[in-house]
Amino acid sequence: MEEVVPGVWIAEGGPGWGWSNAVLVTGSSGIDHLLFDCQFTAGAGHALADRARQIVPGGSVGRIVYSHANPDHTWGSVAFPDADIVASAATAAEMPAETQAPVLRRILAQPDPPAGSGAAYLQEHFGHFDFDGVPGPRIPTQTYKDRLDLDVGGREVQLLCVGPAHTAGDTVAYIPSQKTVLAGDILFIDDHAVSWGAPLTGWVRALDTLLALDAQCFIPGHGPVVGREHVAGFRTYLETVVEYGQRQASSGTPLLEAAAVFNARRRYGWGLPERVVTLLAAVYREAGVEGEAQAQLGLVGLIAAHGADLDCRDSPQRR
Numbered sequence: 001m002e003e004v005v006p007g008v009w010i011a012e013g014g015p016g017w018g019w020s021n022a023v024l025v026t027g028s029s030g031i032d033h034l035l036f037d038c039q040f041t042a043g044a045g046h047a048l049a050d051r052a053r054q055i056v057p058g059g060s061v062g063r064i065v066y067s068h069a070n071p072d073h074t075w076g077s078v079a080f081p082d083a084d085i086v087a088s089a090a091t092a093a094e095m096p097a098e099t100q101a102p103v104l105r106r107i108l109a110q111p112d113p114p115a116g117s118g119a120a121y122l123q124e125h126f127g128h129f130d131f132d133g134v135p136g137p138r139i140p141t142q143t144y145k146d147r148l149d150l151d152v153g154g155r156e157v158q159l160l161c162v163g164p165a166h167t168a169g170d171t172v173a174y175i176p177s178q179k180t181v182l183a184g185d186i187l188f189i190d191d192h193a194v195s196w197g198a199p200l201t202g203w204v205r206a207l208d209t210l211l212a213l214d215a216q217c218f219i220p221g222h223g224p225v226v227g228r229e230h231v232a233g234f235r236t237y238l239e240t241v242v243e244y245g246q247r248q249a250s251s252g253t254p255l256l257e258a259a260a261v262f263n264a265r266r267r268y269g270w271g272l273p274e275r276v277v278t279l280l281a282a283v284y285r286e287a288g289v290e291g292e293a294q295a296q297l298g299l300v301g302l303i304a305a306h307g308a309d310l311d312c313r314d315s316p317q318r319r
């Protein structure tokens with residue numbers, strides 16, 4: 001973990017599916033910390049707990065905030081059996097529909113799945129994680145609707161529900177004293193964004209909420225810490241997807257064709273360009289076009305089957 005601004009420490013996951021960030025917030029007094037997201041596996045969760053104990057000897061993580069319901073941000077909670085779990089009411093409601101640990105374990109254990117299948121894609125991208133000892137996430141013990149103000153050892157942390165955006169109930173945490181925002185998956189850096197079906201116009205509005213805050217430091221759910229200009233750039237990217245998707249939906253372009261053309265024309269040089277399918281699927285659904293897979297595993301199957309056609313990256317220009 002690295003201290004980004006005083007009292008805010010990031011465990012940076014890295015690029016690719018599942019390598020999420022976790023953020024530890026320590027107070028100016030007291031020994032009760034807050035952890036914003038807790039990564040994907042029991043092993044990662046235990047490493048976070050160990051690191052928190054090193055950062056403030058004698059302290060412990062009293063509260064975990066889930067930025068949203070996805071497993072890569074919640075399953076590490078098994079390492080914190082005594083912590084309170086805070087989430088938006090919409091996130092708590094969405095959690096039972098998430099991919100469950102035994103299902104994922106079963107898919108990953110499948111011998112030699114056919115090339116282009118959802119199982120092969122999941123094994124390629126998730127096979128290196130060890131999900132032993134993960135029964136699933138701990139369920140929230142405290143929920144809130146629009147905003148919840150927390151006191152973390154004298155440090156004010158505002159939880160704002162900005163969903164539906166990336167998911168149904170995304171939470172961001174704003175720490176005014178540090179001009180810092182913990183953005184969760186409202187912000188992806190270096191990889192294309194993935195949508196789990198919430199309207200993309202809501203996601204653009206969520207980024208407007210972030211940009212309206214008096215903040216200079218933005219910690220994404222995946223990727224490195226960035227400043228305001230990257231948040232604005234990411235907003236432009238999503239707005240571009242929305243405008244393009246609305247045009248393609250109204251002219252009846254098939255979803256996969258629209259995604260392939262988008263990637264061929266606009267070369268961001270980011271990882272996982274196949275995820276553009278999920279973004280356009282959300283725009284198509286908002287435009288009233290039905291018929292494409294929408295459930296998590298269904299969308300994964302779709303991008304697995306066609307991912308190779310959608311990967312139009314030129315030489316990487318990673319930010």
Ligand SMILES: [Zn+2]
Binds near residue numbers: 020070073185221222
């Ligand atoms: Zn994530």
